[in-house]
Amino acid sequence: MDPTTDNAGTTGDAATARASLEALRAEIAKAVVGQDPAVTGLVVALLCRGHVLLEGVPGVAKTLLVRALASALELDTKRVQFTPDLMPSDVTGSLVYDTRTAAFSFQEGPVFTNLLLADEINRTPPKTQSSLLEAMEERQVTVDGTPRPLPEPFLVAATQNPVEYEGTYPLPEAQLDRFLVKLTIPLPSRQDEIDVLTRHAAGFNPRDLRAAGVRPVAGPADLEAARAAVAKTTVSPEITAYVVDICRATRESPSLTLGVSPRGATALLATSRAWAWLTGRDYVIPDDVKALALPTLRHRVQLRPEAEMEGVTADSVINAILAHVPVLR
Numbered sequence: 001m002d003p004t005t006d007n008a009g010t011t012g013d014a015a016t017a018r019a020s021l022e023a024l025r026a027e028i029a030k031a032v033v034g035q036d037p038a039v040t041g042l043v044v045a046l047l048c049r050g051h052v053l054l055e056g057v058p059g060v061a062k063t064l065l066v067r068a069l070a071s072a073l074e075l076d077t078k079r080v081q082f083t084p085d086l087m088p089s090d091v092t093g094s095l096v097y098d099t100r101t102a103a104f105s106f107q108e109g110p111v112f113t114n115l116l117l118a119d120e121i122n123r124t125p126p127k128t129q130s131s132l133l134e135a136m137e138e139r140q141v142t143v144d145g146t147p148r149p150l151p152e153p154f155l156v157a158a159t160q161n162p163v164e165y166e167g168t169y170p171l172p173e174a175q176l177d178r179f180l181v182k183l184t185i186p187l188p189s190r191q192d193e194i195d196v197l198t199r200h201a202a203g204f205n206p207r208d209l210r211a212a213g214v215r216p217v218a219g220p221a222d223l224e225a226a227r228a229a230v231a232k233t234t235v236s237p238e239i240t241a242y243v244v245d246i247c248r249a250t251r252e253s254p255s256l257t258l259g260v261s262p263r264g265a266t267a268l269l270a271t272s273r274a275w276a277w278l279t280g281r282d283y284v285i286p287d288d289v290k291a292l293a294l295p296t297l298r299h300r301v302q303l304r305p306e307a308e309m310e311g312v313t314a315d316s317v318i319n320a321i322l323a324h325v326p327v328l329r
Contacts, residue, residue, distance in 0.1 A: 014229035020218035034192035047274040050180025074216035075114040082124035088131030118158035182299035258302035
């Protein structure tokens with residue numbers, strides 16, 4: 001879409017970008033039923049230049065959700081099916097000897113895209129999982145000492161099955177911390193499941209999103225204008241202190257062996273700003289922090305074994321902290 005002025009991030013651009021990103025929900029809903037919170041989480045991650053971990057049992061449309069988002073945003077996307085025998089070079093690329101020129105040339109891996117779908121990332125050993133670390137953090141790949149920048153925008157959307165399934169490798173803490181948000185994809189409600197089956201009975205093909213009517217409603221220019229507007233969203237000292245107090249409370253919780261790091265606090269502030277802007281405000285309120293606390297923090301804490309045995313979850317600990325940490329005024 002053409003900006004209304006030459007200066008990206010002005011009021012006209014921001015309003016157009018917000019309207020375009022709001023239209024994503026309706027567009028993705030043509031392919032995916034009842035996953036508005038996950039769609040919102042993915043959009044927030046794009047605005048914050050972060051990455052997303054999607055967790056849910058097989059068959060709840062995790063892969064379809066990411067493909068629909070890429071189609072609606074007109075982004076290039078590639079998919080990697082993570083398996084126990086996948087090598088790091090299968091993700092990042094490698095040097096290939098060309099017999100015609102008698103020289104090595106770099107062959108790009110699937111990570112060179114706008115939206116990388118890392119399907120079932122916990123099915124591959126840590127060595128291959130860690131091959132994404134540099135790409136996620138530095139937005140580049142280094143092969144044979146040469147750094148190669150990745151396209152912009154760049155987002156990793158990794159799916160994983162719950163860790164209690166056999167044959168999985170839990171992601172190490174260092175890599176979990178690189179994901180901006182962790183979104184849990186629940187089983188659909190009874191009515192949503194009826195709607196899914198009704199669509200399939202009417203001929204819906206999840207492999208053909210264009211036939212399902214999914215069309216681009218926004219593009220990289222809208223995303224860049226939105227990011228510029230989010231960067232101007234005001235954060236008061238009271239909100240900053242509120243974020244810090246929440247994160248510090250996780251470090252003191254008797255149910256946790258690992259609390260939220262300063263990087264996690266920075267992430268919560270960033271996602272809160274993005275959510276405030278998406279809801280139509282240019283300033284952050286405590287409700288924005290509360291709305292994004294679970295997806296931003298749940299993967300950054302670690303439960304004590306005894307608490308886990310008693311049925312305590314990361315979400316329940318964070319909710320308890322949100323209920324007790326006072327909002328400074």
